[in-house]
Amino acid sequence: MKALVYHGPGKKAFEDHAKPEIAAPTDAIVRITKTTICGTDLHILKGDLPSCAPGRILGHEGVGVIDSIGSAVTAFKPGDRVLISCITACGKCEYCRKQMYSHCTTGGWILGNRIDGTQAEFVRIPHADNSLYPIPAGADEEALVMLSDILPTGFECGVLNGKVQPGGTVAIVGSGPIGLAALLTAQFYSPAEIIMVDLDDNRLEIAKRFGATKTVNSTDGKAAEAVKTLTGGRGVGTAIEAVGIPATFELCEKIVGPGGVIANIGVHGTKVDLHLENLWDRNITITTRLVDAVSTPMLLNVVAAHKIDPKLLITHHFKLDGILEAYETFGHAADTRALKVILEA
C-alpha cells in the first residue's frame, strides 16, 4: 500500500509500505477513506517529538471501513464504516477507568506517533472496540473527520475544562484551527460573550463568522487591556489558551477574572512564568489536558442533530496521493488560509 512515512527531521515520503496486519485479538485493520493533517504532524516533521521514530507512518485522524478484526473484537465487523479516534484506549487500565484515555497504559496518543498512523491506505487500530466509533447512517463522513481529534480537543481541553457556562464570558487566545474548534464547541453552553484574540485579522474575521461576539487583534501588545475593557474590568470567566507559547499563556493570566479558569490547549515546548504573586489570592484554576476523546459519542450526537457544522473547518481537498501538496498547503496556512484539509483515499 501507499503511505506518508516520516524519515527523520525535515524528511518525509509518500511511498510503498507493507499493509498492516492483526497483531492482537483486540486489533482491527481499517481501510482509510478520508484522513487529514494535524499541526502536530508538522511538529513531528521538525523533529520536536522524539517519541516518533523515523520509518513511522504519520496521521492520527480519519474515517474508513473495517477490513478485518481480531478474535476479541465484538463491536465491529468487516465492512462497517468507522470513525477513528486519535486516542487509543484499552478501557480497562487505571486511567481508562477514570475516563482519562489519554493516559491509557497501552494506548493514549500512539497513532502516527509510537505506531503507524492513518495517512495510508490501511491502518492497524489496537483496542478497536474502544478506539473506533460506528458512523451513523446518513452521516457526512467528511465532517466526521473533524471528530477524530480537533473537535474533541477544543471541546475537552478548552470548553469542558474551562467550565464554559450559560451567560458566561469566554476569551479564546489563538484563532487557528484548534481555537476555532473551541469556539464552535463553546457555543454548546450559550455563553453571553466569546472574545477571540489573534494577531491575524483574517482569522479574526473567520472567528466572527464562527460565532465570536468580539475580536481583539493583539498585535499592539495591548490585548489584556482590551479584554479588561470589554468585560467591564472584571476579566473573563474562562480563558482558553490555544497557541502554546509563553506570551499567550501569560495573556491568559492577565485576563482571567477572580474565580475564573485558564484552560490550556496549546502544546508548549518551554516553561512559562506563572505570576503567583498576582494570582495566589484570585481563586483561579489552571488546567492542562491531552485530549481523552471521551466526548466523541456526544459529539456524534450533536453533529447528527445539526447543533454544529464541523465542515466549517475544512478549507481544502486533496486525493491521498496528493498528500505532499496537501502538506505544503497546510504548512503555509498564513498564505493559503488553510484550516483543515481533507485527503481522500
Added chain:
Amino acid sequence: MKALVYHGPGKKAFEDHAKPEIAAPTDAIVRITKTTICGTDLHILKGDLPSCAPGRILGHEGVGVIDSIGSAVTAFKPGDRVLISCITACGKCEYCRKQMYSHCTTGGWILGNRIDGTQAEFVRIPHADNSLYPIPAGADEEALVMLSDILPTGFECGVLNGKVQPGGTVAIVGSGPIGLAALLTAQFYSPAEIIMVDLDDNRLEIAKRFGATKTVNSTDGKAAEAVKTLTGGRGVGTAIEAVGIPATFELCEKIVGPGGVIANIGVHGTKVDLHLENLWDRNITITTRLVDAVSTPMLLNVVAAHKIDPKLLITHHFKLDGILEAYETFGHAADTRALKVILEA
C-alpha cells in the same frame, strides 16, 4: 482600650486606642475574649502589604462577646458569644452570591488590613450577620479561635480545592501551622496516604502525630524522587503547596501525577516557573484561593462532633497585654517550636 497598632515597617506598639463605634446599620462591636497572631501579621510588619496602612490595629482572628449592634443586625444581640471570621462578607454582591466571600466587593480580608482588627479589646465587624458565627453552648472557645482563619484556609485552599478523596494520595509541602491545618482537615476525606514534606525534622515529627502517614525531609534536594518512590512512580493525586516560594511550588509540579491537582495555599511574593513543557499533556489542575471562610459552619459541626481537635495547633498562651512577647515567640518558631499562640483579653 488597648490595642496592638502597626506603625510602619518594623514598628508596632501595644497602646491606647479609641474604642470602635457602630458605623453602619449592619455593624457589630465585639469585645474580644481570645485572639491570636497569624503569619500574615508578620508579613505586614515587614512592610510586605501596602494595603495595610500605619495606624492600623492588626489581627483577623478571635472569639468574643457582642457589645453592641447596628439597627439591621438580626442574627445577634448584645451578650451573644461569637466566632469572628477572618473574612468579612456582605452576602449580597456578585462574589458573595457565588460563595466567593474572599472577593466581597465591600469585604473580603479587611480585618487588621484595611480596617482595624482583633488584637484589641474591641473590634468593629462590618456585615456582622454574615461575618460572625454563634458559638455553640459548651464549645471550647480556645479551639474555635483556630476556625477564624487557619482551619478554613487549610481546608478550603488545600483540601477542598485539592479534591482530597477516600483512598487517595496527598502530599503537603510545608509542615508549618497552615500545612498542619491542611493535614488535619485532609483526614475528613480518609485518603490512604498523606505525605508531609518539610526541611525541619521537628515539624515532620509533629506531622506524624497529626496523622501524616509518611514524611520526607527535603533538605537533600531529592524530595521529588522520594515522593515518586513512595507512590510507586505515579505521583500524588493532590499536592498542597503550604509555603509560598518558587522551590516548593515547583516541587509540587514534579510530584503531581496525571490527573492530579496542585492546590496552592502559600502567599507568593514572586512569580514561579510553570513547566508547561512537561505538564501540558498531564491533565493536571492548579488552583489558587484566598480563603472564603464558607466552610466555617461545617467546621463548627465537625469540631462539635469531635472529628478533629483544633487545639493540637495551640502551643503557647499569653494575656493580651503580653502580646509583644507573644509576637517574639511566634516570630521565632524555629527556636520556640510555636505553632499558634492564644492571647486572652
Added chain:
Amino acid sequence: MKALVYHGPGKKAFEDHAKPEIAAPTDAIVRITKTTICGTDLHILKGDLPSCAPGRILGHEGVGVIDSIGSAVTAFKPGDRVLISCITACGKCEYCRKQMYSHCTTGGWILGNRIDGTQAEFVRIPHADNSLYPIPAGADEEALVMLSDILPTGFECGVLNGKVQPGGTVAIVGSGPIGLAALLTAQFYSPAEIIMVDLDDNRLEIAKRFGATKTVNSTDGKAAEAVKTLTGGRGVGTAIEAVGIPATFELCEKIVGPGGVIANIGVHGTKVDLHLENLWDRNITITTRLVDAVSTPMLLNVVAAHKIDPKLLITHHFKLDGILEAYETFGHAADTRALKVILEA
C-alpha cells in the same frame, strides 16, 4: 393605591388599599410598572394555599422603579429600575448561604402569599438588596417580567436539576407556560433531542416553534411507548415533569432511561406512585425544587446576549386596571391560547 386583593376562595377584587411602607432597614418600596399573573395565583384563588390569608394582595412577578429604601439598603436608590424576584432572600441564613433561597428562614416565596404582592401600584420588598436586580440599560422590561419566576423556575427546577447536556435527550411532559420555559432554557445546553408531550395539539405546535425536535400527543395513553420508540428503546436522559398530577409524574417514571433524571417542576396536591420495583436498579435520580431564583443574574446575561427571547411567552397585554379581564383570559387558556399576560401599571 389600587391592588388586586384575595378575599377567600373564589373571591378577589381590584380595590383601594393602603400604600406599603418601609418596615425594616433592609426593605424597599417599588412602584410597579409591569406585572403578570401566575398559575399559582389561580391555585390561591381556589383556596389551595392556606398560607395565603384573605386580605392579601396577590402577585409575585414584575418590574418597577425604586420608590424608597430602608437605611441598610446599599445596592439601590430611589429611581433605579428593578426586576423583582419571586423569591425573597436574606442572604445570611443557613439556606441562603447554600444558595437555597427558596428556603430562606425569613423569606422564600412570601410575595403575594405570606405578605402583600406585586399586582398593585406599589409593593414592599423585604431584603431588597438580595431580592431585586438592577435592570440593564436598554433592556426590554416586558421581557424581563419573565425572569421574575417562570424562566428561573423552568431553568432551575427542570433544566439544571435535570442535568440537561450537550447531545443529550430530554422529554418535557406538559407544554404549558412552565414547560415552555423549560424548553426555552434547555436549549442553553444544546441537547440533541427535546421531546414535548402534551394533550393539546395547539400547545405542541407552539413547542415546535420554541425549539422542540419532536412532539407526542398523549391523549391516546400511549405516550410512554411513543417516547421509547423515539429514543431507540433507551428512554430519555432527562424527563421534566411540568404539570403536577400523578399521571404525568408516572409517565416520567416510564420514559426515563438508566442513569437518567426525573426533574419535577409541577406543584403536586396529592401523592404519586413511585414504582421502585422497576426503578430500584435503574440508577435514576428524582429531584424536587421550589425555584431559588439564583439563576437570575445568569438569565439577565443570557437575555442581554439575545441567546433567548422571553417575549415568546407573552400572548396578551392589559392595563393594571383591566386585571380582572386579564385573570379571565389567563384562567381560560385552553380557549384563549394565553401563555403569559402583561399588566401595565
Added chain:
Amino acid sequence: MKALVYHGPGKKAFEDHAKPEIAAPTDAIVRITKTTICGTDLHILKGDLPSCAPGRILGHEGVGVIDSIGSAVTAFKPGDRVLISCITACGKCEYCRKQMYSHCTTGGWILGNRIDGTQAEFVRIPHADNSLYPIPAGADEEALVMLSDILPTGFECGVLNGKVQPGGTVAIVGSGPIGLAALLTAQFYSPAEIIMVDLDDNRLEIAKRFGATKTVNSTDGKAAEAVKTLTGGRGVGTAIEAVGIPATFELCEKIVGPGGVIANIGVHGTKVDLHLENLWDRNITITTRLVDAVSTPMLLNVVAAHKIDPKLLITHHFKLDGILEAYETFGHAADTRALKVILEA
C-alpha cells in the same frame, strides 16, 4: 467439581457440576478460595428473581486464584490471586464508558443470576480484565470478600449517591449487613452525626460499635419524630434506605430535610407512595442504583490503609461443603445474629 445449585423456588443442592471452561477470549476461570452468601441469594431461593433459572450455580462474591485465561486477557495470568466483583463489565459499551457497569450490555449483575456463580470450586468470569482485581500482597483475603458486593453497594448506592459530607447529618434506615456497610463507609466523609434506625436493639447495638452516633428503635412507629428531634427539627441531609419496603422508604421521605438526599439501596418488590404534595417544594433528591462496583479500586486502597475494617461484618465461618448449614445460619439472622458468613473452599 462441587457447587451450590438452584433448582427452583425453595430447592437447592450442593452437588457435582461440570467445571466451567473458557468460552470467549476475554474469559478467565477462577478457582474459588473464599466466597459468601448474600441476601439476594435468599431472594432467588424464594423464586423472586425470574432472571435466575433453575440449574444455576448461585453466588456473586468471592476471592480466588486464576486457573486459566482466554487469549485476550492481559491483566492476569494463571496463579494470580484475584478479587471477584459482583458486577461484570465489558469496559466498552455505552454504559461502561459512563462508569455505569451495572448496566453493561453484556454484563452487569449476571454472576449467580444469568450465568453460573461463585458458590463452587471454580467459576467462569467474562470480561475478566474489567471484572477481577489483583489482590495486593499481604492483604487479608477474608476481608476482601466484603469488597465483592456489600461494601461497594453500601458505599456507592448509599454514601456516594447520598452525598455524605464532612459535618453532615446522616440517617440509615435498616441496620442489617447492607445498612452496616453504608455505616462503615459513610465515615470516609466524617459526617457529624450518623443516626441508625432499626427494629432490633441487637442490631442497633452493633451499629453503635460500628460508629453510629445515635440510634432509634422504630418499633413504636415514632421514628420520624425521633429523628426530627435529634436534628433540631431540620431533618437529615442524607437518608439512606437499606431495607427495601414501603414503610422504610416512606420514613426516609419524612426525615429528609430541605435540600437533602434519599439514597435508596433496598431491593423493592412493590411500589411506594411518594408524597410529592409534601416534597415538591423541598429541594430534595431521590436516587436509585444497582451497584456499579466502580469504587472497588478505591476500597482496596482504603482497606490497605486500615481506614476501615471489613472483617467487622463477618460473624461466621464454614467450609464450602458446609454451605447448606451456612445458608441455615445466614437465613435465620435474627436468631443467629449472623451478618456475613465466610465459606472456605
